[in-house]
Amino acid sequence: MGYAEKRTGYYRGRYKVAPGKYGTVCDATGATIKFRTKRDAEKAANDEEAKVTGGTWRDPSAGRIAFGEYASRWYAAQDLAASTMQNYRRHIEEHLLPEFEEMYLAEMLRPEVDAWEKKEKEAGYAASSIKTWRGTLHLILEDAVDEGLITANPATKRRGRGKRAGRSRARGPEKVVTTPLGALLIAERAALLSGRDDEFVACILKPYTGARWGEIVGLETEFVRPGLVRIEWQLYELDTGELVRCPPKDDSYRNIDVPAWLSKLVSDHIARTAPTPCACHGRTYVFRGQGVARTGAPGAKLVDVARRAGVSKGTVSNVLNHPERVTEATRVRVEAAVADLGFVRNGMAQENAEHWRRNGFATWLFHPAADGWYPKKAPQEARPVPLLAEPWPGVPARGRNASGRAEACWLPIAKGITPHGLRHADRTWMEELGTEKVLMDERMGHIDGSVSARYSHVTQAMRDRLMAGLTLLWEAALDARLAMCPRSPVAVLDALLLERAQRNLGDDPKIISQISPRGLLETNQGPDSR
Known part of the structure; x- marks a missing residue:
């Protein structure tokens, strides 16, 4: 039994903890409780000893750890x-x-x-x-x-x-999504900002597969197969800058069916870029990063000059190194483009990085493509992406006084959208197409633990309907882009538009040859997002 021990001016309760060991009744902080009466001290001591006997006792000094x-x-x-x-x-x-x-x-x-x-x-x-x-x-x-x-x-x-209110207090901002046409336009702009086709292919692959950012960056060539993309790994960027190769989130290993046109787009990209194993992981990845952030400060690239002059990069190189090999008219056109863009030879001589960085990609490529603005970044304030109007939809002006030489700027396509918003867009498109929930969960890497989900299974007919629906969305987006302007400075999109025009207008080369770079632009000045 517990007992009361008289102290100067108060009683304290004592109880048996173990043979030969006694404890003192304390409060939650471990301080001794001073009782005014002997009866109160005994009662508290008995209660504590009962806890010891019942196995629920806690050492009061245990909480005295920082x-x-x-x-x-x-x-x-x-x-x-x-x-x-x-x-x-x-x-x-x-x-x-x-x-x-x-x-x-x-x-x-x-x-x-x-x-x-x-x-x-x-x-x-x-x-x-x-x-x-x-x-x-x-x-x-x-x-x-x-x-x-x-x-x-x-x-x-x-x-x-x-709470002062209901659940609305903790409600976050609405997730911005976009349409298939919006995704296409964002992908085109991202490629113009980067100066290569990689970003176009990646920004199309993401919304049509619903893959996460780390899964796109960590997509290895061996997991790109005819008609599907296998999600086996992702690259996760730590605060130290290290990219860790790890399983996808929540172990969401899965096969994602892709339409034939998307499978060809990615396969052609791999064949064109011929990726090699990276130095950090020894793996061959579909996409590689960039060595220079496209902030508007670096100078123009060779591809920018080629686009401005309407010639190939090889022709620009000949003008710079072997001017005798090109005609006078071509040389004058290229030199004018060099002057307009402020191109400096070897001004961008830097190898590409092994992988994209999340912040760099979102800040200097994706958000300017979606919003039309570079973000605030000391010492520069937020500013519109400066553009040279030709070729349409405009190419970013780079180098010194880029803003002063700019002839246009982009309007927002989907203001506030993030790269992850393209994953939300994929789920939204599937909802619009009436895709079965079990197939949507499979593609997104989600698990439905409900009883009804146990009795629902993915069939080939479901997959075929979804592939047909995604193909229709893609073709409608291409047609809408074709109506804005039949050509694009982005090589891979330009080929797709030409192929689409041939299919729509027929294979007559005379008809195709009559399509000018701005042939349909002037009669399509509606609220297009550019």
Whole structure:
């Protein structure tokens, strides 16, 4: 039995913890409770001893460990994917330790956690981010509860308490998606900004497969097969800049059926670029990065001059190195393009990077293509992409005084869309086509744990209908782009438009030869997104 021990001016409760070992009744912080009467001390001591007998007793001193110390120990014990470990470390170091590092676990009560959350909101962080950080805190403290260090988890969110409104308070911004035509126009602009076809192929592959960014970057040539793309790996970019080759998110290994036209587009791209194994992983990837960010500061490339002059890159090279090999008219046209673009020989002599970087791709290629603006980046403010109007839809002006030499700028196609928004677009298109949910989940790499999903299975007829539907969307987008202008400065798109025009108008070379670069533009000045 417990007993009361008289002290100067108060009683304290004592109870048996183990043979020859006694404990003192303490509060949640481990401080001794001072009772006014002997009866109260005895009652509290008996209650604690009952907990010892019943196996629910917790050592009051267990919570006297600082959160920072416990969080470090907790993190070291985890053995998770590199991406998850990176996220946990970022949450702990940047948002939890600044507030709770020196606080004992037993002192971390719900009011303290709620006050921290309110402070993060006032600092301007998104509600979704704060929810994620609180989730990490809850996970850490839940393990502390399991270890008997604390009796309850103060980070547990009580349902419906402390809210001024309903679920709308934590509602994030609407995810921007685009149409098949919008995706085509964004892909064309991204290729114009990069000066090559790689970005066009990637920006078409993403919305028509629903693959994640890391899965596109980590797509290896051996997993591109006739009629399908196999998602086996992804490349995840850590804060250190290292790209880790790891399984796809949630182990969502899958085969994604692709229409014949898309399969040919990707296969032709691989044949054209002839990729070689990268130095970092020793694997051959479908897409490679760029060595220079397309911010408007670097000078024009050889391909820009060729597009401006309406000749091949080889002709431009001849003008620069062997002018006697070209006609006078061609030389004058190329030299005029060199002057217009501010082209400097060897000004862009740099090897391509092995892989894209998420931030660089989104900041300097995707967002300018979708919005028509370069973002704010010190020391430069946000600014429209400066364009030379010819050839249509305009090519980015580069080099010194690019803005001063600009003749036009792009209008937004889908303002605010992100690369991940193309994955949302794929799911939206499938919904519009009436695709069965079981097939959509398979393509997206999602798992439906409902009972009804157990009785639904993908059939070949479902796949065929989806491939036919995606083909119709693609052909409609090509026709709409063809109506804007029958040619494109992007070589791979130009070939696709020419092929589409031949199919629509017939194979008569006389008809095709009459299609001028601006032949249909002047009669199609409606609200096109350029």
